[in-house]
Structures are given as C-alpha cells and as structure tokens.
Amino acid sequence: MAKFIPAKKYKYGFSSPEAAVFKTKKGLNETVIRQISAAKHETKDMLNFRLNSYRQFLAKPLPSWGPDLSKINFDDIYYYLKPSDREVKNWNSLPSDIKNTYDKLGIPQAERDYLGGVKAQYESEVVYGSLISRLTRQGVIFCSMDEAVNKYPDLVWSHFSQIVPPDDNKFAALNSAVWSGGSFIYIPKGLKVDLPLQAYFRINSQNMGQFERTLIMVDRDAFVHYIEGCTAPKYSTDSLHAAVVEIYIAPGGRCRYTTIQNWSTNVYNLVTKRAYVESGGVMEWVDGNLGSKTTIKYPSTILAGPHAHGQVLSIAVAGSNQILDAGGKAIHLAPHTTSQVISKSISFNGGQSSYRGTVNIAKKARNSRSKVVCDALILDHRSRSDTYPVNKNFSSSSILEHEATVSKIGDDQIFYLMSRGFSQSESEAMIINGFIEPIVKELPMEYGLELNRLINLQMEGSLG
Amino acid sequence: MIHLENLTVSVDKKVILSDINFSLKPGQIVYLMGPNGSGKSTIASVLAGHPHYRIESGQIFLDKKDITKLDPDKRANLGLFLSNQSPPAIPGLTVKTFLWQIYKKFHPQQKILLSEFRRLIESESNQLKLNPELLNRGLNDGFSGGERKKMELLQLLVSRARYLILDEIDSGLDIDAIKIIFTKIKKLISDQKLGVLVITHSGSLTKYLAPDRVLILSQGVIKSSGSAALISQIESRGFDK
Numbered sequence: 001m002a003k004f005i006p007a008k009k010y011k012y013g014f015s016s017p018e019a020a021v022f023k024t025k026k027g028l029n030e031t032v033i034r035q036i037s038a039a040k041h042e043t044k045d046m047l048n049f050r051l052n053s054y055r056q057f058l059a060k061p062l063p064s065w066g067p068d069l070s071k072i073n074f075d076d077i078y079y080y081l082k083p084s085d086r087e088v089k090n091w092n093s094l095p096s097d098i099k100n101t102y103d104k105l106g107i108p109q110a111e112r113d114y115l116g117g118v119k120a121q122y123e124s125e126v127v128y129g130s131l132i133s134r135l136t137r138q139g140v141i142f143c144s145m146d147e148a149v150n151k152y153p154d155l156v157w158s159h160f161s162q163i164v165p166p167d168d169n170k171f172a173a174l175n176s177a178v179w180s181g182g183s184f185i186y187i188p189k190g191l192k193v194d195l196p197l198q199a200y201f202r203i204n205s206q207n208m209g210q211f212e213r214t215l216i217m218v219d220r221d222a223f224v225h226y227i228e229g230c231t232a233p234k235y236s237t238d239s240l241h242a243a244v245v246e247i248y249i250a251p252g253g254r255c256r257y258t259t260i261q262n263w264s265t266n267v268y269n270l271v272t273k274r275a276y277v278e279s280g281g282v283m284e285w286v287d288g289n290l291g292s293k294t295t296i297k298y299p300s301t302i303l304a305g306p307h308a309h310g311q312v313l314s315i316a317v318a319g320s321n322q323i324l325d326a327g328g329k330a331i332h333l334a335p336h337t338t339s340q341v342i343s344k345s346i347s348f349n350g351g352q353s354s355y356r357g358t359v360n361i362a363k364k365a366r367n368s369r370s371k372v373v374c375d376a377l378i379l380d381h382r383s384r385s386d387t388y389p390v391n392k393n394f395s396s397s398s399i400l401e402h403e404a405t406v407s408k409i410g411d412d413q414i415f416y417l418m419s420r421g422f423s424q425s426e427s428e429a430m431i432i433n434g435f436i437e438p439i440v441k442e443l444p445m446e447y448g449l450e451l452n453r454l455i456n457l458q459m460e461g462s463l464g
Numbered sequence: 465m466i467h468l469e470n471l472t473v474s475v476d477k478k479v480i481l482s483d484i485n486f487s488l489k490p491g492q493i494v495y496l497m498g499p500n501g502s503g504k505s506t507i508a509s510v511l512a513g514h515p516h517y518r519i520e521s522g523q524i525f526l527d528k529k530d531i532t533k534l535d536p537d538k539r540a541n542l543g544l545f546l547s548n549q550s551p552p553a554i555p556g557l558t559v560k561t562f563l564w565q566i567y568k569k570f571h572p573q574q575k576i577l578l579s580e581f582r583r584l585i586e587s588e589s590n591q592l593k594l595n596p597e598l599l600n601r602g603l604n605d606g607f608s609g610g611e612r613k614k615m616e617l618l619q620l621l622v623s624r625a626r627y628l629i630l631d632e633i634d635s636g637l638d639i640d641a642i643k644i645i646f647t648k649i650k651k652l653i654s655d656q657k658l659g660v661l662v663i664t665h666s667g668s669l670t671k672y673l674a675p676d677r678v679l680i681l682s683q684g685v686i687k688s689s690g691s692a693a694l695i696s697q698i699e700s701r702g703f704d705k
Contacts, residue, residue, distance in 0.1 A: 411516070412552045419512045420619060421540035421569050430565075434556025434602060 116195030279305025318351030609636025
C-alpha cells in the first residue's frame with residue numbers, strides 16, 4: 001500500500017501586509033495597558049480592572065498541568081494592534097486587504113447563506129459587524145465587547161468577570177489585563193433565535209497576541225446558537241491567543257456554543273470558557289480543535305440551578321508538532337442536574353492529544369447524573385493520546401459514569417473498504433469521518449461538511 | 465476468467481500456499497473445500513489483494529490482465545468481490561451512505577435519486593429479512609454474524625461484480641437465510657454471468673447451489689479436483705481419505 005508521506009495541509013496560511021492605525025510596543029507593562037485603555041476611551045473602573053488583573057497575571061505561575069508553556073516569550077508579543085479606525089456594517093467599507101482576507105475565508109458568503117449576524121475580528125478589534133434587522137427589532141444585542149462596555153455598562157458589569165474572575169488562572173488574568181474585541185450577546189426573554197450568530201477571529205501579523213473577551217447572556221427561556229471560527233497565517237515565530245468566554249443562562253434558557261478552532265501551528269491557544277446555568281437551563285459546547293501549536297481549553301459548565309443540563313462535545317485532531325489538551329468540565333451544584341461529555345480525539349504524524357476533564361457532583365446536587373465518554377484514535381506509533389479524568393461524586397443519590405476507548409485504524413478495516421473499490425485515502429477518510437460522526441451530526445450541515453473537509457485536507461496522504 | 469497460475473504464497477517467511485492452479489469462468493460455480501487451516505481463506509484474501517500475504521511466485525490473472533501486484537481497490541474495480549468470512553465493523557460509517565458510495569463508484573453514469581436508491585435498498589433488505597433499522601447504523605457495528613453476511617450481499621448487489629468469492633457464507637446464517645441469499649446469487653449467475661467461488665468446509669451448501677467443479681485443498685496444496693461427485697466421496701470418507 002501507499003508509502004508514508006508526512007504532510008499537513010493548511011489552506012489559511014496566507015497573510016496580508018500589516019497596516020495598523022495604532023499598535024503598542026512589543027512586550028507588556030503598565031504603560032502598554034494604559035495605552036490600550038486610552039485608545040478605547042475607557043472608564044477609570046475598566047482601567048483599574050485591567051491594572052489589577054495585570055498584577056494577578058504577574059503573580060500567578062504558569063499552569064502546573066498539561067503542555068509545556070515555558071517557551072512563551074511574553075516580551076516578544078504585540079498586545080494591541082488596531083487594524084482600522086472603526087467597525088463597519090458593509091464589507092466593501094473595509095480596507096481592501098482585510099476585505100480580501102474575509103472573502104478568501106468565505107465569511108461574507110456564509111453570512112448571506114445561513115447566518116443571523118456576523119462579527120469579524122482582525123487582530124485586536126472587531127472590524128465588521130452585522131445583525132439581521134428582524135433580530136435587532138426583537139431586542140437582540142450583538143455587538144463588540146468594547147461597544148457593549150460603553151453602551152450597556154450595567155448589563156455588562158452584571159456578569160463581566162463574575163463567571164471567570166481574573167484570578168482564575170494566569171491566562172484569564174492576562175486576558176483581563178489586555179482584553180480587546182470579542183462579542184457581547186444578549187437574547188431577550190422567550191426569544192429563540194433561529195439563525196446562528198457567528199464571530200470570526202483572524203490574526204494576521206507576526207508575533208501577535210489576540211485577547212478577545214466574550215460575554216453571552218441568554219435570558220429566561222431564550223435560545224441562541226453562537227459559532228466562532230479562527231485562523232492565522234503560518235509564521236516561524238509564535239503567536240498567542242488567550243481568550244475568555246463567559247456565558248450566563250437564566251432559568252429555562254439555552255445556549256449552544258460551537259467552535260471550529262483552526263489556528264496555524266505557531267499559535268498558542270490558551271482559552272478559558274465557562275457557563276453559569278440557572279434552573280432548567282441548557283448549555284451545549286461543541287468544541288472542534290483542529291489547529292494551533294498548543295491548545296489548553298476545557299469548556300466548563302456550572303450547573304447552578306435544579307434540572308440544569310450541560311453538554312460538551314469535543315473533537316481534537318492533533319498532527320505533527322501539535323499538542324491539544326482539550327476536554328470539558330461540569331460542576332453540579334444543584335439537585336437533578338445532568339451533564340454529558342463526549343470527547344473524540346485523533347492523533348497522527350507525531351501529534352499529541354489529551355482529554356482532560358473534571359466532573360464534580362456536590363453533596364447537595366442530589367439525584368444528578370453525569371456521563372463521560374472519551375474515544376481516542378491513534379493513527380501511527382509516533383503519535384499519542386492521554387486521558388486525565390477527574391471525576392468526583394459527593395452525592396450518594398447521583399450517578400457518574402466514565403467510559404474510555406483507544407483504537408487504531410486496523411489493517412483489516414482498510415483492506416475491507418479497499419476491497420469495495422475505494423482508494424486507501426478514501427478508505428481512511430471513511431473510517432475517520434465515521435469516528436467523529438457522533439459530533440459532526442450535531443453541527444449545522446454546512447459546518448459538519450466543512451469540518452469533515454478540513455480534517456480530510458489536514459490528513460491527506462499522511463497515513464501509511 | 466480468473467486464473468491462478470503456479471501461485472505460491474508465504475506469510476512471515478512461511479509458505480502457506482504452494483503451486484496453486486485453477487480457473488473460475490464467468491457463470492461458473494466452483495467449490496473450494498478443505499479442512500480448517502488448509503489455506504482456503506488465504507486464497508480468498510490473496511485473490512482480493514490483502515497486503516498481509518507475500519506472493520513468492522506465480523501469477524493471478526483477471527480476464528487475461530495480470531493482477532498479481534494490484535491493490536485491492538483496483539481489483540474490485542475490475543469486478544472482483546470478496547464476501548468476507550468475518551467483515552470488520554466501521555463505526556459511524558452509516559450503512560446506507562456506504563451502499564450509496566459503492567453504487568456511485570460502480571455506476572458513474574447512472575442518474576438515480578438518493579430517495580429512489582433508498583427505496584431500492586429497503587426493499588432488498590426486506591427480502592433478506594434484514595431489519596431496515598440497520599441501514600441507519602454504523603457498518604457492521606454491533607451486528608450479529610448473520611447480519612454481517614447479509615450486509616456483504618447488499619454490498620454485492622449495489623456493485624458491479626463479475627466474480628464473487630463467498631468465504632464461509634453459511635457461518636452465522638440459518639438455512640432460510642442461505643436459501644434467500646443463494647436465490648439472489650443464482651439470479652446474478654444467470655442474468656450477469658457472475659462467476660462464483662464458494663469456499664466452505666462442508667458439502668451442505670451444494671443442495672442450494674450446485675457446483676460445476678470442486679477443488680480440495682489440504683495443507684496449502686490442491687490435492688484433487690473434479691465434478692460434484694467428489695463432494696459425496698468426501699462426505700463419506702473425510703478430507704484425509
């Protein structure tokens with residue numbers, strides 16, 4: 001059969017010339033933070049929040065678990081780059097390089113075809129935003145975090161940094177100090193938004209740090225599906241993406257948050273995502289990790305009210321020089337809460353993927369239930385997969401189940417499919433697509449197809 | 465015609481088939497029989513091109529084309545179909561999607577709607593007494609031995625096979641199921657001149673599908689060959705006469 005051909009194809013590696021209207025000097029200190037705050041015309045409260053967070057960042061050690069982060073040179077990163085002077089509502093009003101980038105990424109087309117609204121962040125700022133007028137009339141707010149802080153300060157501060165406080169971890173502290181961009185979403189009571197809202201994050205410059213901050217508030221019995229995508233050019237030096245996402249779900253509300261992370265393999269992706277769910281609310285994380293050099297991300301759900309439900313569907317695809325440390329967390333604090341974590345990882349060409357997850361059922365979370373399923377597919381002997389589950393059940397009336405499998409693509413499976421007339425690479429794709437099918441079927445059709453296509457592209461000719 | 469010429473095969477440097485010669489013509493039914501471990505299933509795998517086996521010498525021809533070194537997919541595209549003894553599971557690869565992909569591969573010109581195709585498959589499943597729910601599940605994932613065998617037949621029906629190798633088709637199937645399957649296969653033999661190589665350890669199948677020719681394999685060597693009468697000899701005297 002075919003010989004081993006190492007390959008990793010990445011079609012988003014192009015870059016445009018850097019054209020910043022404002023950029024802080026390399027490295028991080030209080031002056032840089034004051035400059036960011038001044039550029040945004042912020043209140044003193046926000047400046048103080050940033051400065052306090054910066055002190056937390058300095059005081060906190062790097063995480064003691066997971067992949068090695070000691071090679072990150074915090075002095076060699078640009079923390080703020082403003083690419084254009086304002087957010088526009090029409091793609092044609094963007095500087096042509098930026099517009100061309102989004103055209104190549106297919107965002108305007110997706111917006112026309114099936115989205116209810118789009119935010120496009122380029123470097124540090126949201127440069128484009130839209131929301132269909134019907135949703136605006138119904139009271140949906142979908143704007144950049146910067147705009148929200150100015151326009152809706154009470155709404156923002158009611159949950160901003162309450163779900164992920166700056167001292168949560170070193171990178172949450174860093175984000176809190178230098179955050180810029182990201183989405184703010186508010187869905188009013190009872191409104192079920194039928195079209196997904198999407199944000200697209202693009203890093204273009206070398207040695208860039210992107211620190212967007214997202215807050216989603218779903219009011220009683222409302223629903224929203226938010227999708228984020230991200231890509232970057234491939235440089236020989238490292239970039240850093242450290243986002244914070246906070247989600248508040250009022251009683252009976254439901255939020256689905258889908259991520260297709262496809263950073264180039266020079267990006268450290270260190271993200272803290274957490275949802276706080278009141279009674280009867282539902283949080284669903286669909287977390288696809290394809291790209292990045294190193295990812296540390298465990299979307300978390302705090303089930304604070306009775307009958308709240310949390311779900312994580314996680315896919316990690318780790319190729320050469322990639323370490324993906326993904327998974328999920330569910331913290332059960334109230335009775336009759338349920339959670340489910342389904343994690344699927346694929347490692348190939350020396351890639352490493354880990355499932356790291358926590359399920360914690362508190363004593364008062366009576367009659368709760370959680371199920372964790374981790375399946376790993378390892379495609380060659382140079383690659384690896386690890387599972388680090390921490391499952392704690394303090395409630396005797398509750399049930400916590402954990403299943404884990406590790407498999408390889410069998411020669412017999414490949415032979416079987418080939419003997420039906422399919423080439424070796426077609427056969428491998430069928431097996432891999434089958435492996436991730438339980439998660440792909442949860443995505444909107446266009447994204448499911450895109451995910452299959454991306455994974456097949458990434459692995460083309462990489463198996464032996 | 466499929467023709468094996470002086471074929472010698474080894475695995476891990478040990479010769480397991482020695483100087484095998486035989487042919488299978490279009491429309492012909494050949495039985496390959498022998499005790500367990502005689503190398504019957506190895507012949508099936510080698511014909512289909514399993515990479516585990518090494519051809520030491522000799523050749524395999526399919527309609528005069530030398531296929532000895534061809535990959536399994538190329539052989540399939542030339543019309544060779546192996547119905548496996550124990551087909552593996554491919555979780556998540558939905559049966560109906562898989563059947564549709566095989567169909568499209570072998571009928572590139574045919575314009576048929578997916579919905580039409582589904583009806584076709586459902587009707588075939590009904591005839592095979594196969595639970596139609598299985599069509600929505602992953603291929604062979606959690607299927608019984610008999611269900612897997614019926615899946616092989618469904619795949620045969622949507623492909624354009626001209627030569628069929630049935631490796632121990634009766635294991636896991638009851639007599640009724642075998643009758644249904646052989647009725648289908650007989651139709652393919654008469655309509656499309658399908659050539660069939662039946663690999664089995666007992667003569668019981670000959671009641672439902674009569675052989676034109678019988679080969680007896682023992683310890684990797686074809687010991688004897690002849691007409692259907694050979695089977696009754698074996699039935700009474702055993703393989704090691």
